[in-house]
Amino acid sequence: MKNFRFFLILLFLPSMLVGCVETNILDKLGLVTLVGYDVGTEEKMATTSAIREVNPEFQSNVEVITTENETSKGNRMKTNRKLSKKVVVGQMRVILFGEELAKDDIQHYIDAHLENESVSNSVYLAVVEGEMTELLEYEYKNIDDIGQHIYRLLEQNIKQENMISATLHETGHDLYTAGEDIFMPIIKKEEEVVELSGIALFKNSKMVSKIPPEDTFYVKLIAERFKTGTFETILQKEDIPDNLMKNTPNEIPIAFDTIHSKRELKLVNPNTPEFDLKVKIKSRITEIYPDVNLGDPKTVAILQKAISKNLSREISRVIAYSQSVDSDIFAFGEKFRSSVRGSNLTKEKWHELYKDMKVNVEVDFVILRSGVFE
Amino acid sequence: MKFKLPFNKKNETPVEIGAPRKDIGMLNPLKNDFVQSIKDATHNPADLIIKDIPPNHLTLIYINNLVDDVTLNDHIISNLQDKPNDTPEVIKATLSIPEINTSTRLEMAIKSLVNGSVLIHLEGYSQVIMANIPKRESRNLSTPENESQVLGAQVGFNESLSTNISLIRRYIVSPDLCNEKFTVGRRTNITVALLYINGIADDQMINTLRQRITDLNIDALLDSAVLAEMIDDNSMSVFPQMLLTERPDRFCDGLLNGKLGIVVDGSSMAIVCPQTFIEFFQSREDQNLRWQLATFARLLRFTAILLSVFLTPIYVGALTFHYEVIPQAFLVPLSESRALVPFPPVIEALLLEFIIELLREAGARLPTKIGQTIGIVGGIVIGTAAVQAGITSNILLIFVALSALASFTTPSYIMGNVIRLIRFPIIILAGYWGFYGIMLAFCFILIHLLRQSSLGAPYMSPFYPPRLKSMADTIIRLPLSLTSKRPEVTRPSDQEKFNPEPVKPDKS
Structure with missing residues (x-):
């Protein structure tokens, strides 16, 4: 009897805790779908957020609100003062950084979001080229919800492997790994559209440079983050052997569709350091201009060699460029750390070594098929 | 401050109730x-x-x-x-x-x-x-109305004990079919028959059940459902531990698997025990279908039960506390349909569940002739009007209707009602603590189920205690050739149903 009463009380005791839980009723929330950080004009931090609100009177609408304050939480409070609904970040999909801010330091922002338990770790990060407020507050003709639009834009391109992926999780990992630097897609407002205009390279948590979006393929290839996708390259005159065709043009644009790619990275000399990078690509040619006779095995062999040569030169170029700005986005440092016993690698140490790093690139390009696809 | 509880009978002394009729004596020759x-x-x-x-x-x-x-x-x-x-x-x-x-x-x-x-x-x-020379008044045999099935025998028990037993004896033509008679109820003197197959059923279980029936000291018994509740292992639990069926084939299937059956005179439902929790969701029809079809039907049924219990609570929990888990594509339609609703989600859900239960109860009580009106009133008037008036959201209406529909797929009517009932506390807990509340309710129900037994056999068998061989034929229906052994839960004296060697010769 006593025992039973004890359990009965134990069972009903938790019901006292009913009021302790904070409720977030969906229709009373303003859902932030996108937030952009930039350097403020008056205060330290300017925040622009796209907030989806649902009103019974109208269809749901998207508010873009810019506030300035010292911290992101302070900005949220300021935003709250302008809205009839409680601002929450649990449905956030994209975090943008102004270029100016990115060049300053973004570690604080990444930390703050990693520590916030209601922010998903799969939100996309990107850098905005130009004015943040202009990009977000502009009323586009064909874009209804700018937050949703940028999310879809990034998602679509990342899934198609046209752009490198920088989610909060990946960036957080890369930021705290000794032999690696972070990178992010760059987006830009171009008249009435928003487009991906390149890749931002970071040294530690400061943006140091950018490379064009066409180089995404090489970056992904080197970092072994590429699986399948379409890519285009232009064979320069020096790549093209004379025996390929009769009237050799100055350049041959060529598009191919990678079926399978494999990268092998080997540290051959830890002192310099020196790496051997072997890339194997199996692909099919989707477009080539002018017409090359791909039915002839000899021609195909020549073409394969030409493309291999071209690709290895391009890869070397991208590596050399990133070395010149001191940003190791390919994680060579991680390979170094895992190959050299007791290296005790830190970011500083690696950046010292990275400048003088040597990479021997070897590309093995195989054409599996050509002709009718898709 | 001690209060008396009805389910602590240990210290009570049995009350002797004198027989209403006295022994009058010998007959007079005059x-x-x-x-x-x-x-x-x-x-x-x-x-x-x-x-x-x-x-x-x-x-x-x-x-x-x-x-x-x-x-x-x-x-x-x-x-x-x-x-x-x-x-x-x-x-x-x-x-x-x-x-x-x-x-x-x-x-x-x-x-x-x-x-x-x-x-x-x-x-x-x-x-x-x-x-x-008693006059035996009984209605004709008819199809079982509460447990209808497409394939299989279309005959159900009626209210006459002798008809019911003759139906059973037709299914099991064997001298091993034992039939013991008891008289229950001091005022009603209803005949109760205990049936089992000698050589399959476990003696200990027979003794237990026999003792439970003879120990009953009640003055009236009008239906087998009352008897089932009285001889259950735990009468206070919401989950029935004995199956009530009006299908002779389901009854005989139980007997042949080593279970015991009770038929009560004047009641069209027979009791089958011991019964495990999972068996309440299996239909006799599963044996009549090809095993792939039956497996599909069973999986559908189990999904339906999970949906029925957890769909509305998840809606309430997600909309009240965990807006993060709502998929992005769902976000706008969900919040737009909720925008006009003046209540918090938990009140909205309870209201709608209440309306659905009201419709069901009214449908069961109304005379058949005006029963059709309920369909129209329920479906069109209340459903559409409630949404237009802004009392509930469209999406919740779908969820509630779906979970009501899903609960009716349970082959046992009583278990179906239980499934609908346990939803209410879970909705309330989801409204209090969100998904933690749902988890709390789930754990509570699971622990409760694990503690139950049916005629001493574990209720959650074969999952707990785990019996790997019997487990295969629960959620999916195995091909008949693989089910040559009787389920262990009844502790059958004879384990083998048939020789597992194939009858047809191997193709060469």
Whole structure:
């Protein structure tokens, strides 16, 4: 009897805790779908957020609100003062950084979001080229919800492997790994559209440079983050052997569709350091201009060699460029750390070594098929 | 401050309730005294017929509505008239009635009289002849209405014990089918039959059940559902531990798997026990379908049950606390349909669930002729109007209707009701603490289920205690060739159902 009463009380005791839980009723929330950080004009931090609100009177609408304050939480409070609904970040999909801010330091922002338990770790990060407020507050003709639009834009391109992926999780990992630097897609407002205009390279948590979006393929290839996708390259005159065709043009644009790619990275000399990078690509040619006779095995062999040569030169170029700005986005440092016993690698140490790093690139390009696809 | 609880019976002393009828004694050989004593004992009912037959001062006493008129005329009155019936032995030999007894005790005579006997008294003898010719009123056999199935026998039990037992005996033609009779209820004296197959059913279980029935000290029993609740292992639990079925094939399937069955006179539902939780969601029809189809049906049913219990609570939890988990594509339609609703999600959900339950209850109580109106009122008027008036959201309406529909896929009506009932506390907990509340409720229910037993057999078997071999034939239906063993939960004396070797020769 006593025992039973004890359990009965134990069972009903938790019901006292009913009021302790904070409720977030969906229709009373303003859902932030996108937030952009930039350097403020008056205060330290300017925040622009796209907030989806649902009103019974109208269809749901998207508010873009810019506030300035010292911290992101302070900005949220300021935003709250302008809205009839409680601002929450649990449905956030994209975090943008102004270029100016990115060049300053973004570690604080990444930390703050990693520590916030209601922010998903799969939100996309990107850098905005130009004015943040202009990009977000502009009323586009064909874009209804700018937050949703940028999310879809990034998602679509990342899934198609046209752009490198920088989610909060990946960036957080890369930021705290000794032999690696972070990178992010760059987006830009171009008249009435928003487009991906390149890749931002970071040294530690400061943006140091950018490379064009066409180089995404090489970056992904080197970092072994590429699986399948379409890519285009232009064979320069020096790549093209004379025996390929009769009237050799100055350049041959060529598009191919990678079926399978494999990268092998080997540290051959830890002192310099020196790496051997072997890339194997199996692909099919989707477009080539002018017409090359791909039915002839000899021609195909020549073409394969030409493309291999071209690709290895391009890869070397991208590596050399990133070395010149001191940003190791390919994680060579991680390979170094895992190959050299007791290296005790830190970011500083690696950046010292990275400048003088040597990479021997070897590309093995195989054409599996050509002709009718898709 | 100690309060008394109904389910702590340990220290209570059993209350002795005196029998309402006293032992009146021996019968009187004199006719007038005999008739008077019968009248006194039966309180002289209006339908008590006392009839004299010449020439030997024979007296016939019977209750008009209890005896079969045709038999009475053809086999008793015509046989006794104008014959020199000197002694009770002669009369007993004369009558062409199968069940005929003699007694000198008044108590026996009265008991026989109310069971549908004709008492024949001969002047000067204290012996009375009891010719049992009861009128058996019962409806015709019909299809089982609460447990209909597409493939399989279309016959259900009716309210007559003898019809029901004959149905069972047709399914199991075997001398091993045991039938024990009990009389339950001091005032109603209802016959209860315990059936099992000797050689399959476990002796210990038979003894337990036999003891539970004989130990019953109740004054009336009107339906087998009441009996099932009384002899359950835990009558306080919301989950039934014995199956009530009106299908003879399901009943016999149970007997053949080593279960015990109880049939109650006057009730169209039979009890099958021991029954595990998972078996409530299996239908007899599963055996009649090809195993792939039956597996699909079973998986559908289990999904339906999970949906039925958890869909509305998840809606409430997600919309009240965890907006993060809502998929992005769902976000806008969900919040737009909620925008006009003035209540928090938990009130909205409870309201709608209440309306659905109201419709179901009204549908069950309404006379059949106006039952159709409920469909129209429920479906069109309440559903559409509630959304337009902004009391509920469209999406919740779909969820609630779906979970109500899903709960009806349970082959056991009682279990279906339980599934609908346990949703309410879970919705309330989801409204209090969100997904943590749902988890709390789930754990509570799971622990409760694990603690139950059915006739001493574990209720959650074969999952707990884990019995790997029996587990295969629960959520999916195995091909028949792989189910040659009886489930272990009944502890059958004979494990093998058949030889697992294939009958047909191997293809070469």
